[in-house]
Amino acid sequence: MHTRTLGQGLQVSAIGLGCMGMSQGYGPNPGDRQDMIGVIRSAVDRGITFFDTAEVYGPYVNEELVGEALAPVRDQVVLATKFGWRIEGGKFTGLDSRPEQIKRVADASLRRLRSETIDLFYQHRVDPDVPVEDVAGAVAELVQAGKVRHFGLSEAAASTIRKAHAVHPVTAVQSEYSLWTRDPEPEVLPTLAELGIGFVPFSPLGKGFLTGTVDTTTSFAEGDIRASIPRFDEENRAANQALVDHVATLARAKSASPGQVALAWLLAQHPWIAPIPGTRRVERLEENAGATQVALSADEVADLDATAARIGVHGDRYNELHMGFVGR
Numbered sequence: 001m002h003t004r005t006l007g008q009g010l011q012v013s014a015i016g017l018g019c020m021g022m023s024q025g026y027g028p029n030p031g032d033r034q035d036m037i038g039v040i041r042s043a044v045d046r047g048i049t050f051f052d053t054a055e056v057y058g059p060y061v062n063e064e065l066v067g068e069a070l071a072p073v074r075d076q077v078v079l080a081t082k083f084g085w086r087i088e089g090g091k092f093t094g095l096d097s098r099p100e101q102i103k104r105v106a107d108a109s110l111r112r113l114r115s116e117t118i119d120l121f122y123q124h125r126v127d128p129d130v131p132v133e134d135v136a137g138a139v140a141e142l143v144q145a146g147k148v149r150h151f152g153l154s155e156a157a158a159s160t161i162r163k164a165h166a167v168h169p170v171t172a173v174q175s176e177y178s179l180w181t182r183d184p185e186p187e188v189l190p191t192l193a194e195l196g197i198g199f200v201p202f203s204p205l206g207k208g209f210l211t212g213t214v215d216t217t218t219s220f221a222e223g224d225i226r227a228s229i230p231r232f233d234e235e236n237r238a239a240n241q242a243l244v245d246h247v248a249t250l251a252r253a254k255s256a257s258p259g260q261v262a263l264a265w266l267l268a269q270h271p272w273i274a275p276i277p278g279t280r281r282v283e284r285l286e287e288n289a290g291a292t293q294v295a296l297s298a299d300e301v302a303d304l305d306a307t308a309a310r311i312g313v314h315g316d317r318y319n320e321l322h323m324g325f326v327g328r
Helices: 033-045 061-076 099-113 132-144 158-167 188-195 234-253 258-267 282-293 298-311
Strands: 003-005 011-013 050-052 078-083 085-088 091-095 118-123 148-154 170-176 198-202
Touching: 033 061, 033 282, 061 078, 061 099, 078 099, 099 118, 099 132, 118 132, 118 170, 132 148, 132 158, 148 158, 158 170, 158 188, 170 188, 188 198, 234 258, 234 298, 258 282, 258 298
Parallel strands: 050 078, 078 118, 118 148, 148 170, 170 198
Antiparallel strands: 003 011, 085 091
């Protein structure tokens, strides 16, 4: 497994593991808790050192799962978690990035993660009621106290990133980014390049669509978030299939899988990008890790870009409510 360096010298595996789906988001889990612990530990065995969770996943149970799985190898891995939600009765009921709340969340996350330090602490969504300068200041105090090593933002606008970075260095920004979600390209990525901040794409496989395993015949189980996402309406899936078909054609020519080509495209964008595909299966874990061995030529990258631009993407990446939380 290759490594990459995000901002402030934070070194991570080129491919990380997004752990949310082990606790929520994609319908019934194919395995139990011990199965998921096994998947996480298998990731470590394959050289993956970058693990992503959040207090709101579950809530709470995902951090507990990740903490238990990685406790024996804590000094070998980078743990990222997030703050920023108000959680009541086991459900998030709104945003809350007040400094006192950030500090409470940090202490609780440390207990669940069985760790003395959070390697990368993201604001999960920008809170319009709390100046990001105050957020950065609160995280800076946690860094000074030794509870946090690095500060991150998720789904933040370029102007917000600049304001936060002026108070305390931002190490990484996490947002959705893939061949069919190009929102960060016009403003966010140039800002990160200028400021020396790393980028962590989540849903780098388009929530499974870019792997070629989802089509118009796919039915989503109860609890699968894709059932509520416009991009996954049957009509939009049909319209978006042309991009997946093109990726699959290139994958066959390179003796790779479509998912590996999609991840290789991301890795080819910038050396400070480290995607975090999620999975609950060891075989998918191996496939994703293998993307680091798939080399795309400049012409192949340009062809994928041109195809994606020509075909376009049909449907929003979130429902209307969730779209209101991004790009602030």
